[in-house]
Amino acid sequence: MGLDKTGIAKRIAQELKDGWYVNLGIGIPTLVANFIPEGIEVEFQSENGILGMGPFPFEGEEDADLINAGKQTVTLNKGAVIFDSATSFAMIRGQHVQLTVLGAMEVAQNGDIANWKIPGRMVKGMGGAMDLVASAQNIIVAMMHTNKKGESKLLKQCSLPLTGVGCVTRVVTNLAVLEIKGGKFHLIERAPGVSVDEIIAATEGEMIVPSEVPEMTI
Amino acid sequence: MGLDKTGIAKRIAQELKDGWYVNLGIGIPTLVANFIPEGIEVEFQSENGILGMGPFPFEGEEDADLINAGKQTVTLNKGAVIFDSATSFAMIRGQHVQLTVLGAMEVAQNGDIANWKIPGRMVKGMGGAMDLVASAQNIIVAMMHTNKKGESKLLKQCSLPLTGVGCVTRVVTNLAVLEIKGGKFHLIERAPGVSVDEIIAATEGEMIVPSEVPEMTI
Amino acid sequence: MNKVVNNVEEALEGIQDSMTLMLGGFGLCGIPENSIAQLVKLGIKDLTCISNNAGVDDFGLGLLLQKKQIRKMISSYVGENDEFERQMLSGELEVDLIPQGSLAERCRAGGAGIPAFYTPAGYGTEVAEGKEIKDFNGKPHILESALTADFAFVKAWKGDTEGNLIFKATARNFNPMMAMAGKITVAEVEELVPAGELDPNFVHTPGIFVQRIFQGERYEKRIEQRTVRQKS
Amino acid sequence: MNKVVNNVEEALEGIQDSMTLMLGGFGLCGIPENSIAQLVKLGIKDLTCISNNAGVDDFGLGLLLQKKQIRKMISSYVGENDEFERQMLSGELEVDLIPQGSLAERCRAGGAGIPAFYTPAGYGTEVAEGKEIKDFNGKPHILESALTADFAFVKAWKGDTEGNLIFKATARNFNPMMAMAGKITVAEVEELVPAGELDPNFVHTPGIFVQRIFQGERYEKRIEQRTVRQKS
Numbered sequence: 001m002g003l004d005k006t007g008i009a010k011r012i013a014q015e016l017k018d019g020w021y022v023n024l025g026i027g028i029p030t031l032v033a034n035f036i037p038e039g040i041e042v043e044f045q046s047e048n049g050i051l052g053m054g055p056f057p058f059e060g061e062e063d064a065d066l067i068n069a070g071k072q073t074v075t076l077n078k079g080a081v082i083f084d085s086a087t088s089f090a091m092i093r094g095q096h097v098q099l100t101v102l103g104a105m106e107v108a109q110n111g112d113i114a115n116w117k118i119p120g121r122m123v124k125g126m127g128g129a130m131d132l133v134a135s136a137q138n139i140i141v142a143m144m145h146t147n148k149k150g151e152s153k154l155l156k157q158c159s160l161p162l163t164g165v166g167c168v169t170r171v172v173t174n175l176a177v178l179e180i181k182g183g184k185f186h187l188i189e190r191a192p193g194v195s196v197d198e199i200i201a202a203t204e205g206e207m208i209v210p211s212e213v214p215e216m217t218i
Numbered sequence: 219m220g221l222d223k224t225g226i227a228k229r230i231a232q233e234l235k236d237g238w239y240v241n242l243g244i245g246i247p248t249l250v251a252n253f254i255p256e257g258i259e260v261e262f263q264s265e266n267g268i269l270g271m272g273p274f275p276f277e278g279e280e281d282a283d284l285i286n287a288g289k290q291t292v293t294l295n296k297g298a299v300i301f302d303s304a305t306s307f308a309m310i311r312g313q314h315v316q317l318t319v320l321g322a323m324e325v326a327q328n329g330d331i332a333n334w335k336i337p338g339r340m341v342k343g344m345g346g347a348m349d350l351v352a353s354a355q356n357i358i359v360a361m362m363h364t365n366k367k368g369e370s371k372l373l374k375q376c377s378l379p380l381t382g383v384g385c386v387t388r389v390v391t392n393l394a395v396l397e398i399k400g401g402k403f404h405l406i407e408r409a410p411g412v413s414v415d416e417i418i419a420a421t422e423g424e425m426i427v428p429s430e431v432p433e434m435t436i
Numbered sequence: 437m438n439k440v441v442n443n444v445e446e447a448l449e450g451i452q453d454s455m456t457l458m459l460g461g462f463g464l465c466g467i468p469e470n471s472i473a474q475l476v477k478l479g480i481k482d483l484t485c486i487s488n489n490a491g492v493d494d495f496g497l498g499l500l501l502q503k504k505q506i507r508k509m510i511s512s513y514v515g516e517n518d519e520f521e522r523q524m525l526s527g528e529l530e531v532d533l534i535p536q537g538s539l540a541e542r543c544r545a546g547g548a549g550i551p552a553f554y555t556p557a558g559y560g561t562e563v564a565e566g567k568e569i570k571d572f573n574g575k576p577h578i579l580e581s582a583l584t585a586d587f588a589f590v591k592a593w594k595g596d597t598e599g600n601l602i603f604k605a606t607a608r609n610f611n612p613m614m615a616m617a618g619k620i621t622v623a624e625v626e627e628l629v630p631a632g633e634l635d636p637n638f639v640h641t642p643g644i645f646v647q648r649i650f651q652g653e654r655y656e657k658r659i660e661q662r663t664v665r666q667k668s
Numbered sequence: 669m670n671k672v673v674n675n676v677e678e679a680l681e682g683i684q685d686s687m688t689l690m691l692g693g694f695g696l697c698g699i700p701e702n703s704i705a706q707l708v709k710l711g712i713k714d715l716t717c718i719s720n721n722a723g724v725d726d727f728g729l730g731l732l733l734q735k736k737q738i739r740k741m742i743s744s745y746v747g748e749n750d751e752f753e754r755q756m757l758s759g760e761l762e763v764d765l766i767p768q769g770s771l772a773e774r775c776r777a778g779g780a781g782i783p784a785f786y787t788p789a790g791y792g793t794e795v796a797e798g799k800e801i802k803d804f805n806g807k808p809h810i811l812e813s814a815l816t817a818d819f820a821f822v823k824a825w826k827g828d829t830e831g832n833l834i835f836k837a838t839a840r841n842f843n844p845m846m847a848m849a850g851k852i853t854v855a856e857v858e859e860l861v862p863a864g865e866l867d868p869n870f871v872h873t874p875g876i877f878v879q880r881i882f883q884g885e886r887y888e889k890r891i892e893q894r895t896v897r898q899k900s
Contacts, residue, residue: 019669021669021876042669043876045876046606047536047537048462048463048465048606048609049608049609050606051874051875051876052830052868055665056663056664057664058664058665058666058667059664059666061664062659062662062664064464064465064657064658064659065466065604065605065606065607065657066605067462067463067465067660067661068606069462070661071462071465071660071661072661072662073661073662073663073664074663076605076868078863078864079829079830079832079863079864080868081830081832081866081868081871081874082606082608082868082869082871083608083871083874084540084610084612084613084640085462085488085537085539085540085609085610085613086540086541086543086544086612086613087874089537089538089780090776090779090780090781091874091876092781093555093556093557093780093781093782094779094780094781095781096779096848096877097876112560122524122525123524123531123533124513125511125512125513125514125515125533126512126533126536127512127513127535127536128512128536128537129535130535130538130557130558130561130563131535131536131537131538131555131557134555134559135556135557135781161561161562162560162561162562163561164559164560164561165559165561237437239437239644259437259438261644263644265768265769266694266838266841267694267838267841268838269642269643270598270636273897274896275896275897276896276897276899277896277898277899278896279896280891280894280895280896281837282696282697282889282891283697283825283836283837283838283839283889284837284838285694285695285697285838285891285892285893286838287694289694289695289696289892289893290893290895291891291895291896292895294636296631296632297596297598297600297631297632298636299598299634299636299642299643300639300838301639301642302840302841302842302845302872303694303720303768303769303771303772303841304772304773304844304845305642306772307548307768307769307770307773308547308548308549308616309642309644309645310769311548311549311769311789312546312616313549314547314616314645315644340753340756341763341765342747343743343744343746343747343765344744344767344768344795345767345768346744346767346768346769347767348769348789348790348793349769349770352787352788352789352790352791353549353788353789379793379794380792380793380794381793382792382793383791383793541780541782545785549787549788550773550785550786550787551786551804551809552785552786552802552809553777553784553785554782554784554785555781555782556781570784572783572784572813573783577783577784581804602869603869604869605868605869637835637836
């Protein structure tokens with residue numbers, strides 16, 4: 001129902017602004033790089049030490065010494081720069097990166113996010129996610145609106161251990177675009193073919209629904 | 219009476235140990251670099267961003283972009299390296315520099331040092347001195363035993379505003395070498411031709427004097 | 437100031453059970469392969485290892501995990517490793533997970549003589565438990581402490597006899613900070629050059645942070661996620 | 669991400685009276701000569717200037733002091749400047765003296781989102797007055813806060829259109845940290861090159877820290893202490 005992962009990435013790409021430095025998390029966020037709007041220049045930061053990350057290398061040109069934060073082989077764009085991990089997080093913590101896009105298991109109506117740990121399951125670690133969400137001014141979460149059991153991932157309150165508090169500014173799901181402010185979700189747009197009622201049914205947290213909810217243009 | 223400035227520098231040079239990184243302050247300490255004992259390798263750190271600082275350049279080869287912490291034109295030795303001020307003081311604060319040699323206006327028997335400010339007079343600032351004395355494991359003060367009025371500079375307690383507390387490990391003056399431990403000066407050596415009584419007369423702070431005080435060999 | 441040792445055996449002299457080690461690298465990129473191999477060979481155990489990741493089952497720190505040499509891992513992300521998961525869930529292995537930026541900064545702080553600093557990362561999460569909280573500009577921050585190690589193992593592209601290092605591309609990652617924070621820092625390099633060959637303006641890690649340096653015998657440089665595109 | 673402005677006038681657009689500025693340089697080495705000249709020309713006043721030194725009477729920040737444009741200096745060492753001394757002793761000029769290492773680290777912290785950190789420097793001196801004290805490993809440390817600025821002016825050797833910078837020799841000094849800590853960081857360079865000309869491995873200041881860049885018209889690079897030796 002609604003958008004697929006690529007659709008979510010395309011919609012998030014519309015949020016990019018000219019001149020922004022952007023950090024894309026693993027999964028759906030990574031796809032955003034493929035849909036930068038015409039006439040806009042953004043640069044991608046990879047927290048293992050790249051600014052100006054380029055596309056995957058051509059076959060046979062992979063360099064084991066040049067990977068992104070997802071451990072994938074990548075390339076550098078013209079004007080790119082390499083730095084160490086302390087400098088990388090100085091950029092992030094110092095709010096020099098204008099936008100962070102990342103996935104989540106749960107988002108609460110106050111902007112809390114949970115995306116690193118499920119009690120009783122193997123914990124892989126938070127990586128750079130806690131630094132990113134604690135620091136960025138704009139944090140967009142890219143995720144499916146509901147989990148595999150059909151339960152809402154947009155909640156009154158997160159049930160899982162938190163990654164960050166009150167930090168998420170927008171959520172783009174397969175069903176909708178939502179803004180978070182004043183402790184509530186605000187429905188901004190609905191995915192093509194998805195009704196407001198379907199979004200309401202899939203959202204556990206409090207959500208302000210305007211009388212007119214435009215459909216996304218992807 | 220006793221040693222001249224060059225003599226003090228020569229005596230301090232005997233304290234150098236192979237493999238040490240050393241920071242030399244302005245004045246007498248700078249002269250120490252000219253008297254490195256044979257068979258010993260040390261490297262000089264200049265806190266404006268040099269490790270492996272070399273001698274002054276030949277006339278006509280000065281480079282305005284290559285100066286030391288005293289703002290003098292210098293050169294680089296083979297294997298030298300340049301870094302920024304934060305990295306420079308990371309080295310100092312992190313105790314990677316084994317020895318600091320600096321001048322002082324007063325030293326107290328507990329190791330306190332005053333060398334940056336005289337109330338009522340123009341204050342030029344502490345520069346890197348407070349970082350250096352707060353961090354280094356070995357701090358040797360190079361100074362005259364008495365001031366221009368003939369008053370002792372080795373005191374029970376400093377009268378001037380402090381640069382650091384309980385940090386000085388050795389003092390080399392025109393008259394003597396003294397160690398500081400247990401809250402007292404300990405007379406280690408006397409300058410050639412200087413009597414123990416002369417040193418006692420010129421020292422206001424408590425000083426332990428052994429029965430036999432060897433004369434320095436310069 | 438010659439820091440060169442003849443081989444990896446000399447480089448690891450003095451290392452003992454129960455020590456705390458730092459190991460550079462991000463994933464399998466820029467890891468000290470030769471030092472890790474020697475740690476396995478020496479069989480020292482009860483180690484506390486500070487490393488952003490924990491390798492994969494059969495490479496990197498995974499090799500030490502297979503031999504049960506590690507008692508505790510301090511990392512930001514430890515996926516991609518079945519043996520790690522088994523030891524962690526069984527309680528054989530203690531794990532301290534730290535936000536990646538805090539890990540990097542804590543290593544730098546350890547090397548820079550800064551015993552603690554405030555960061556917003558982890559506030560309101562279990563990472564903040566037991567830590568001091570303080571507001572700055574209306575935003576809560578947590579006090580994080582410095583990390584140091586008995587031995588730090590870093591891997592560089594080139595190094596000179598003075599211990600000056602340069603890294604290649606993203607193989608830099610945690611190596612420069614860990615070099616700062618080791619009581620004894622061992623640098624292994626792909627190419628060891630005489631002092632004076634590296635441009636003093638473009639050294640990443642000044643030799644003062646390195647106590648021992650050697651040229652590694654062999655670098656496998658395994659790629660974890662080989663992603664490519666086709667020439668159109 | 670093109671950061672190039674056409675000239676120093678454009679580079680300083682938006683600057684106003686009473687702002688806090690950072691200026692790179694150590695002594696007269698690596699100072700933003702063109703930006704300082706423009707500050708004098710604009711005649712803005714009541715400035716708070718964060719700079720390790722205060723120039724000499726007729727060069728560097730001394731030029732702003734002559735015109736009485738500075739209300740407060742935050743520095744580690746302010747010797748070699750008669751007009752500075754006169755204004756300071758008469759009370760016209762407020763002066764905040766900071767240990768050099770703390771100054772460098774406070775600028776870095778400002779750029780790195782670290783609001784405060786502990787350092788041993790200045791403990792037991794007047795620098796510690798009014799600051800929090802805490803013992804770490806039995807040694808007292810003082811809590812120092814981050815510094816930031818409305819504008820940071822830095823001077824580099826080469827820079828590219830993306831704002832990436834490299835510095836020459838000891839003209840690096842405070843420039844990289846101040847570049848990080850400016851809300852608007854203006855970089856003036858001796859040579860401006862197209863993106864892609866600088867080796868990505870050897871950039872000192874990543875362009876993300878720089879908002880505006882231009883090639884300076886003229887560099888005097890005055891030497892404060894010309895010390896030489898004779899060829900024997």
